[in-house]
Amino acid sequence: xxxxxxxxxxxxxxxxGLSLEENWxxxxxxxxxxxxxxxxxxxxxxxxxxxEVPPDxxxxxRTYIKKxxxxxxxxxxxxxxxxAKIAVADAGLNFELTDRTRCSVIMGVVNTGNSSAEKDxxxxxxxxxxxxNSMPAWISLEYQLAGxxxxxxxxxASSAYAIAFGYEMIRSGQSDIVIVGGADSIINFEEIQGFNxxxxxxxxxxxxxxxxxxxxxxxxxxxxxxxxxxxxxxxKSHALARNAAIHAEIAGYALTSEGYNIMAPMKDGEGxxxxxxxxxxxxxxxxxxVGYINAHGTSTELNDRYETxxxxxxFGDFASQVPVSSSKSMLGHTIGAAGAIEAxxxxxxxxxxxxxxxxxxxxxxxxxxxxxxxxxARKKDIRIALSNSFGFGGHNATLVIKKH
Amino acid sequence: xxxxxETTKKEVKEIVYSFFAEECEVDIGQINDNTSIIKDLDGDSxxxxxxxxxxxxxxxxxxxxxxxxxxxxxxxxxxIGQLIEMQLLIIEYENRLLELDQ
Numbered sequence: 081x082x083x084x085x086x087x088x089x090x091x092x093x094x095x096x097g098l099s100l101e102e103n104w105x106x107x108x109x110x111x112x113x114x115x116x117x118x119x120x121x122x123x124x125x126x127x128x129x130x131x132e133v134p135p136d137x138x139x140x141x142r143t144y145i146k147k148x149x150x151x152x153x154x155x156x157x158x159x160x161x162x163x164a165k166i167a168v169a170d171a172g173l174n175f176e177l178t179d180r181t182r183c184s185v186i187m188g189v190v191n192t193g194n195s196s197a198e199k200d201x202x203x204x205x206x207x208x209x210x211x212x213n214s215m216p217a218w219i220s221l222e223y224q225l226a227g228x229x230x231x232x233x234x235x236x237a238s239s240a241y242a243i244a245f246g247y248e249m250i251r252s253g254q255s256d257i258v259i260v261g262g263a264d265s266i267i268n269f270e271e272i273q274g275f276n277x278x279x280x281x282x283x284x285x286x287x288x289x290x291x292x293x294x295x296x297x298x299x300x301x302x303x304x305x306x307x308x309x310x311x312x313x314x315x316k317s318h319a320l321a322r323n324a325a326i327h328a329e330i331a332g333y334a335l336t337s338e339g340y341n342i343m344a345p346m347k348d349g350e351g352x353x354x355x356x357x358x359x360x361x362x363x364x365x366x367x368x369x370v371g372y373i374n375a376h377g378t379s380t381e382l383n384d385r386y387e388t389x390x391x392x393x394x395f396g397d398f399a400s401q402v403p404v405s406s407s408k409s410m411l412g413h414t415i416g417a418a419g420a421i422e423a424x425x426x427x428x429x430x431x432x433x434x435x436x437x438x439x440x441x442x443x444x445x446x447x448x449x450x451x452x453x454x455x456x457a458r459k460k461d462i463r464i465a466l467s468n469s470f471g472f473g474g475h476n477a478t479l480v481i482k483k484h
Numbered sequence: 485x486x487x488x489x490e491t492t493k494k495e496v497k498e499i500v501y502s503f504f505a506e507e508c509e510v511d512i513g514q515i516n517d518n519t520s521i522i523k524d525l526d527g528d529s530x531x532x533x534x535x536x537x538x539x540x541x542x543x544x545x546x547x548x549x550x551x552x553x554x555x556x557x558x559x560x561x562x563x564i565g566q567l568i569e570m571q572l573l574i575i576e577y578e579n580r581l582l583e584l585d586q
Contacts, residue, residue, distance in 0.1 A: 146508070146526065147507065147509050148507045148509070148526070148527070148528070148531075152530075204530065204533070
């Protein structure tokens with residue numbers, strides 16, 4: 081009988097806050113973390129705004145990471161390690177009392193953020209700042225964990241993949257605890273210029289906080305965000321044996337590839353629909369048990385159209401009864417971190433019985449007619465929720481999360 | 485081959501102690517020659533390389549890193565005192581360091 085997998089710890093750092101509580105409060109209030117870019121001079125770019133993590137993150141990270149180690153990490157890696165340490169503390173874990181050979185780390189990492197926006201890179205720390213395995217490696221080093229630690233890169237679905245792989249390691253009995261998640265920031269000149277060239281980013285510069293408008297008629301592209309989300313996955317028996325508080329359970333997942341296009345999702349959301357179908361089947365639940373979908377919801381023309389079509393295809397007549405919201409309307413798109421950040425928000429929704437809204441939903445798209453939880457959070461007691469992540473390259477992931 | 489004076493010894497010791505105090509965020513008074521770089525200070529091997537670079541510049545040393553590497557394999561450094569001793573040998577012998585083992 082496979083092990084059941086529960087979530088016992090969470091750490092969240094985004095543009096809306098440096099703690100789980102602060103983030104949740106702002107998400108429920110429908111606040112936007114999107115502002116004018118301060119990391120560098122963006123005045124010559126078509127897009128001059130992003131959802132930046134507040135500057136007091138630096139002070140917070142100094143309380144978690146020693147100066148010596150910090151000098152070998154990028155700001156993004158520090159976000160990841162800080163979120164991991166917050167999650168470990170939240171889980172009440174003491175690794176001195178744990179078999180470290182059965183503890184693993186898997187992080188979704190698209191890049192480490194060692195870009196032109198990164199400060200204090202020297203020849204001595206270039207390699208450490210750039211190596212894409214640095215995030216899981218530092219976490220493993222910090223706690224001297226002896227299970228495998230590695231990074232997975234599936235673009236915007238990276239940290240959702242990390243959660244799925246961590247889930248499998250526990251299900252199969254290879255690990256008791258897996259620290260999963262991811263961190264990312266592509267708020268730098270080159271990446272924004274590159275995404276602008278693909279017409280993927282919103283250029284609605286004024287006012288920036290209204291630029292991310294998933295599922296709206298006037299959506300014009302995604303808004304870049306940054307942040308970190310880390311979860312402690314644990315076998316239910318291990319968590320119960322140490323009397324750990326359980327946030328929620330992972331009920332199942334699906335990962336698929338579209339084999340279609342390096343950028344565009346498969347026509348009519350066929351790949352997205354297949355992923356949700358498989359995840360529901362994998363979790364052994366009925367479709368009418370799904371009480372909420374935390375959408376990928378990027379605010380791009382194609383994603384929002386196809387994700388809506390996919391949800392309608394999967395749920396049929398029941399689709400109109402499933403609330404769907406996009407956290408990216410408030411946090412922007414945190415790329416490699418998005419899957420984990422949004423999984424944490426989904427857990428919070430299950431725990432608190434509140435669905436965070438899709439903000440900036442002022443002009444409904446007549447073609448997109450689901451319940452997008454427009455503009456205001458909603459109280460709703462839900463038992464099971466889906467979290468979708470879809471990445472450039474055709475990487476799809478759907479996680480099924482269950483209330484504990 | 486340089487001559488190691490008492491002034492050089494004092495200078496090297498001060499630099500090493502200050503470097504570890506600063507980088508490892510410990511009070512300099514907590515460091516002595518028997519302090520373990522890894523166990524007591526949570527230091528790393530890169531610190532050794534950084535110190536070598538500092539001393540190479542300060543004393544205008546002609547020494548290749550591979551020479552130090554070969555020497556260090558046979559004479560591993562674990563404590564602050566051992567590290568200072570090796571730095572002094574590096575300053576004194578430079579690229580002739582391996583001759584000490586012949």
